[in-house]
Amino acid sequence: MDLYTEGDPVADTRAPEGPIETRWERRRFSAKLVNPANRRKMTVIVVGTGLAGGSAAATLAEQGYRVRSYCYQDSPRRAHSIAAQGGINAAKNYRNDGDSIHRLFYDTVKGGDFRSRESNVHRLAEVSVNIIDQCVAQGVPFAREYGGLLDTRSFGGAQVQRTFYARGQTGQQLLLGAYQALERQIGLGNVEMNSRHEMLELVLVDGKARGIVVRDLVTGEISTEMADAVVLASGGYGNVFYLSTNAKGCNVTATWRAHRKGAYFANPCYTQIHPTCIPVSGDHQSKLTLMSESLRNDGRVWVPKAKGDDRDPRDIPEAERDYYLERIYPSFGNLVPRDIASRAAKNVCDEGRGVGPTKLGVYLDFADAINRLGRKAIEAKYGNLFEMYERITGEDPYEVPMRIYPAVHYTMGGLWVDYDLQSSIPGLFVIGEANFSDHGANRLGASALMQGLADGYFVLPATIANYLAAGPFEAVDASHPAAVEARRDVETRIARLLAVDGDRTVDSFHRELGQIMWEHCGMERTDAGLRKAIDEIRALRDQFWQRVRVPGDGEGLNQSLEKAGRVADFFELAELMCVDALHREESCGGHFRAEHQTPDGEAQRDDDRFAYVAAWEYTGTGEPAVLHKEDLKFEYVHPTQRSYK
């Protein structure tokens, strides 16, 4: 059986033509407006309360729409954006170091390995400067210079200092800013907040997204909520790998359910493996912890020159160390983009030069920086990260070099959206990590926070109005046949999960699925490996539905049931990721196919065949998906092979 078929190309992305500098301005002007009296009559559902969802819900409510917000955590403040450490990019050029909107645009298109849309990325760069203004006005305590102005630093893949930060907790501070704006709207009665609720199905009426089915995680009650439009801001799907830097609850269910209802899923194989995470310590490991890559500004990455060198790193003389990033990439050194740093670490470990008990690790050494700047300066910059490292590993990184290894961190793929951030389902908008839009095949450091807030504060609130201007739409309630059917699907599925009553836990399946994905759809992929993975995923998925044991019932809090539903969706997504990775016979960004590399081991793109977005249409579990291609045109940044040497 074929793994996929090819359908019509994507007809229209709604991106304006003409000079790129004015596309966003022109799109905003051409978008229809909704008058304030009508806004009060319209309801928008927002799923997820991270940087994208929280900022969108707050902003839409400020504009006068009725907003219903949902999150699975006990408070909207806990969305996983909170864990982002390093910073947020913005083209302010406060450093006078040659930065500009055009340069941020250029760097992001190049960093994405020429697999993103120029129009979207330019808009992102334009909006970046407004984000900083907005956050400062909200009281986000960014790092400052002694003169009282904002401090910036450089970050992976950039040669200018455009990254704003709040110690190692930038995501937390930005999210709390958005959360506080959201709470203000909740207090004013403009947002109805539903925490500990999980979206389990999308409701389509006459082809439009008109509602969702949610489960109250505390009471187990299933309910159908209707609205004029639905916004998904439910984050990425890195947890398909089981071990990742994502929070334990992060899942693909909201977007996958929408995909099953007709929303295209774009570029699912583009996953970012972050180079600086704490290595796995044993079989019990439940998640991986990121060490901000800002550490690479001062830390030097190395392994011993000799294989199997087990000496204490402090006893290995300079001459016997290989600072491999500085050696291979002299102009960017330790600051090469994430995909390159990760693969380089894998390569030296594959050569047998890895360090630590598992030999899957490399050193990140601060000895030089401590000598040069003093321990106090390093403490001020990275104190909380060093403490976190010591708590987890029991080793003091001021004395002994850190050990790091790559881990799954971010997913560039996601639901396909047009320039307006609308999916292929009318009325369904997708923002933040949940969409595929701006990062191409690789995201640059400090760009996720920028994109989440750009989408939520500035882009979606402008573009959704154009859709809602055609409303208010015909009133529908939970008794509509489509809503009843969606709700019945949810109930059937929950009953099915509970009925298996097998002999394996959900986690044991999830762990095994993660191993298959890491082995065959991780840092390096091959034709044979991906085919093998697809077979293994299918077999394991069958086993799951025959052998999983979900204790308890659907009434009330049942964390095993929550996990089971999420893992069931990961099984379906995993197959699509492998099909996407298999069909893309080139290497680009986070997608490295071993068959497609330059003689010196760098990723080799094939622009003639693959300069397109792969948007997949669902046809049934285990059935061949339909590929719709959206051709990418590069008018401003000419595709070249990325070189960081």
Add this chain to the structure above:
Amino acid sequence: MNLTLRIWRQKGPEDKGRMVTYQVEDVSPDMSFLEMLDVLNERLILSGEEPVAFDHDCREGICGMCGLMINGDAHGPQRGTTACQLHMRQFSDGETIDIEPWRARAFPVVKDLVVNRNAFDKIIAAGGYITAPTGSAPEAHSTPVPKADADAAFESAACIGCGACVAACPNGSGMLFTAAKITQLSLLPQGQPERYTRVIGMVDAHDEAGFGGCTNAGECTVVCPKGIPLNTIGRLNRDYLAATAKNGGKPGS
């Protein structure tokens, strides 16, 4: 390591609840505390028992979702560490560990070790923000902020809203949480216009939610995983006093 766990089990808000004893074997010192509970839960599921419900999400000490009383200490024995970042090397072989939920009037138990902390959100909704609707912001550099103020604001803003301060407080007070937000926003020039309405609104919401009053016991700051200092409460009290003075001596807005 082999451990004896005594864990609070409670089916729902109405159930009385009780401590139940479990044995866990072969615990690695490199496990986190929550990974040790994962191991127990896997075993309970396979033996047909209901696993222990506990809140957790990021498992890197920043989301504030986890919260356990471990041997009577909020987040356990290690200072400046959330339960998810606590590792088993902090315990010794053969030890008996008591695990309970946060206990406070404002945090009712949902199930087992899971509590409802919505009261914290209500305090923020009552004034824990700066009113700056999207699009209204001036250029970021138009108002410099002295570095010392920015750094001190950050220190308070580091609060993760886990509720350990409330659980540790003999009065079940949420003052440290409330004061952390008030301190952050009142140190910044952008926070000045709403400074006094904010403190009244937040303190009123705090009291309405059923938190107790502060008697300077100081337990809160000891267990705070982010080290929010006790003097933030002093700052809250000063602002509250100034606000009531401005309001003709009457609290409330």
